[in-house]
Amino acid sequence: MFKANDNRYDNMIYRRCGKSGLKVSAVSLGLWKNFGAGDDFANMEKMIHTAFNLGIVHFDLANNYGDPYNGSAEENFGKILDNGMRAYRDELCISTKAGYDMWSGPYGERNGSRKYLVSSLDQSLKRMKLDYVDIFYHHIADPNTSIEETAVALDDIVKQGKALYVGISNYNKFQTAEIIKIFRELHTPFVLNQPSYSLLNRWVEEDGLDTFCEENGIGLAVFSPLSNGLLTGKYLNGPVSGARVPDTEVDEAMVARLNRLNDMAVSRGQTLSQMALSWTLFNSAVATVITGASSPEQIEENVKCIEKLDFTYEEIKMIGDILK
Numbered sequence: 001m002f003k004a005n006d007n008r009y010d011n012m013i014y015r016r017c018g019k020s021g022l023k024v025s026a027v028s029l030g031l032w033k034n035f036g037a038g039d040d041f042a043n044m045e046k047m048i049h050t051a052f053n054l055g056i057v058h059f060d061l062a063n064n065y066g067d068p069y070n071g072s073a074e075e076n077f078g079k080i081l082d083n084g085m086r087a088y089r090d091e092l093c094i095s096t097k098a099g100y101d102m103w104s105g106p107y108g109e110r111n112g113s114r115k116y117l118v119s120s121l122d123q124s125l126k127r128m129k130l131d132y133v134d135i136f137y138h139h140i141a142d143p144n145t146s147i148e149e150t151a152v153a154l155d156d157i158v159k160q161g162k163a164l165y166v167g168i169s170n171y172n173k174f175q176t177a178e179i180i181k182i183f184r185e186l187h188t189p190f191v192l193n194q195p196s197y198s199l200l201n202r203w204v205e206e207d208g209l210d211t212f213c214e215e216n217g218i219g220l221a222v223f224s225p226l227s228n229g230l231l232t233g234k235y236l237n238g239p240v241s242g243a244r245v246p247d248t249e250v251d252e253a254m255v256a257r258l259n260r261l262n263d264m265a266v267s268r269g270q271t272l273s274q275m276a277l278s279w280t281l282f283n284s285a286v287a288t289v290i291t292g293a294s295s296p297e298q299i300e301e302n303v304k305c306i307e308k309l310d311f312t313y314e315e316i317k318m319i320g321d322i323l324k
Contacts, residue, residue: 002084005053012055013306015287017191019217022134022165024093026281027303028058030223030290035076036067043295045080050296052088054303060194060221060290061128062097062139063120070102074127081128092134095221096124097169097194099139112142112150121162136163137194140170147175151182158189167221169194173209180216190218192287197222199261199276199323200230210285219287222280226291230254231276236262260322264315270308277305279319 013026029051035044048059059077066072074096081089098120102108107115121136136157138150154166166188168179176193183190193213197204201224204210213220226232228244238255239247258272265275280289293299311319 002049004049004088008053008055010055011306012057012303013309014057015219017165017219017221017287018213020165020189020191020219022093022191024058024219024221024288025056026288026306027056027277028060028221028288028290029056029299030060030292031073031077032062032065032223033067033292034294035065035073037069037072037076038067039076041076041079044076045083046296047293047299048077048080048085050299051293052085052092054299056299056303057091058093058095058221058288058290060095060223061124062100062137063102063124064100064139071123071127074124078128078130081130086129089130094128094130094133095135095137095167096121096128096133097137097139098124099137099142099169110140110142112138112145112147112153114149114153114156117150117153118157121157125162132161133163135165135167135192137167137169137192138171141168141172141175147178148182151179151186151188154190155183155186155188165189165191167192167194171195173207173212176209176212176218180218192219192221194221194223194290196224197280197283197286198225198227198231199279199319200227210283214285220283220285221288221290222286223290225277225280225289226273227276230258231261231272233258233262233272236272257322261319264318264322268308268315270305271301273302274305274308277302278309279311281305281309282311282316 014023016023061074064070101110157163195204235250239250262272265272291302
């Protein structure tokens, strides 16, 4: 039976989600990959235990996470909770999402309807054997459902006690501004927006989403901070056979940028991935960075990013020059 490390909270940094009272670990663990039915259960359980022992309390899931079938990540997480982690439920911030294609028919395809969101969360709670999740996100904006219906459904889910807080994911600044008006009228505990964001993907800055959220008391929980592995150091010598990043994206110019960034990371006493995570957390709008992992050792390496979160003006300028 799992017993957590007594010193698990000694080194992790915890940040508030915007202006809410909810804190999350600066580094979170996402279960998008490597937690499906086709993966090694012993390894995924060790990854969860390692993360928690390092002070990670935020575990991020979605209804469609898991390979080879949707929902298997939530099922496996539920089993891990059963094996001793459930005793620590009140120390965990568990989030899940719904919005993409999930099951056959019009009620399970990508949307933001009340029917889909309520049904999906009920299924997620059943898979994880939970009475509630801490954060429930609408996974992606739905142009075919009124934003009022989506917002009211999320608000009702909180009122029903199935979630403590709500969030949105993959919403731009304009979409966020639309839905936040409704949440304010309803007094919905809206705390996080979950966009993609990394050194190589800075659309939230160009869109103004980060500034808008910070000004309006909403935190960012960012995913793909390592750009699907491009910022892990794996591609310093060029394309990698069988990797997720297409060879066309790893051209000579990209390899040159990655190597310059890696040299800078080394000069800071970090790996490339650690510096990339530190840089993401340097944005004051970011509450947490959601990392993926394939091994416990990878989690241990990623968490070390919090040891060096500061950047000098010269370093920020150098990064900007490298990425031009």
